[in-house]
Amino acid sequence: MTTAILDRERIKALFDLRSAANVWTGGDFEADPYPIWAKLREDAPVHEGTLHKLTGYPGEAMFQGLPEPDRAHFTAFSYAALDAAYRDPETFASSGSAIDPTTAGLENSMIYMGGTQHRRYRGLVQPSFVPAKAQWWLINWIQEAVQELINNFVNDGRAELNVDFCAAIPVLTITGSFGIPPEEALDLRAVLQDSAAVIQRLVPIVAARREEPKDDLISILVQATMQDEDGVSHQLSDGEIYAFALLLLHAGSGTTWKQMGITLANLLARPEVLARVREDRALLRPAIEESLRWVPTDPMFSRYVTKDVEFFGTELPKGAVLHLNVASANRDPARWDNPDEFDITRQARASFAFGGGPHICLGMHVARAEIRAGVSALLDRLPNLRLDPDAEAPRFIGMYERGVTEIPVLFG
Incomplete structure (x- = not known):
């Protein structure tokens, strides 16, 4: 692998939340x-309306469950409300319509499935994403990408870590696991919203893996067998594999880079905490978990109400969309003391940073491994790592995708 071929300006255009590629999710939202x-949350656990309108965002912003103009919209803000919704997937479904997994497309991927269908499809790839499998990802793709990216700027004494580092690691990891070479990784990211273009690139890879499997993710999908509702076993069709791949590309290259940047920004803004983590790497794990709680990169997920229900004092009609504000729930004082403080020493409690219930993020352990490997390698190789005092400090931005602006650092 050689990561020097990645075009820095192109990475910035594709990954900066303020760019045209990301503004449709509210990337231009800069308020706290x-x-x-x-x-x-203090006024009521559930409010009528979409999250961006309730927040005061002036335009339209798109994300899961939006825009759906013919449905009633509600947003939940408390930890207890989200916990109840995640525990009741029959009432709060992940899709408003039936899913045809044989038709290629992100809208037909398992993230929108429910019940038995979701369990069967998730079970096919779950073994590749369990904590014990993290080493497979680290050895095959993550560690090499991390080290080569640092090689690109280690002798410069300065870097902008959001573009020079964070943005590239996840996209190189997930495309590498598909057998796509580094020089084509950004091409795939650039057409991510065009499912047909992505599928066109995957067609020869899937065909080649059917002929000769390798030690990669596409090969696992090609060789996977699943029992249908009648108990008949079959291999995944090409369409099913493309739907899986589209989901993993969106999730794998679209969230971890932002969360890594959030973690770095939190540590760099607190030099005393960064110094403690540098000296005791066991503290990196709670630092990552606290960053996930404090500012999760995806602050909202949505569910479709399947029946009339009274929910935390609000009547939700069948067919409504309930938006789950995980970011608000993660700072609920009913669950955490001083929830607005960033504190890596707080008692560990599960948050909703990766969602919850049957649809809890499939790749969360790989994401954690990427962040740990990335931050730890920076601390190993960049002595006296610190924010550049002459540059603007990182700021948290974004409506439905939260991240940080540039992370300008000095070292050495």
């Missing part, structure tokens, strides 16, 4: 939403 969400 947490005080607004805290007030809404």
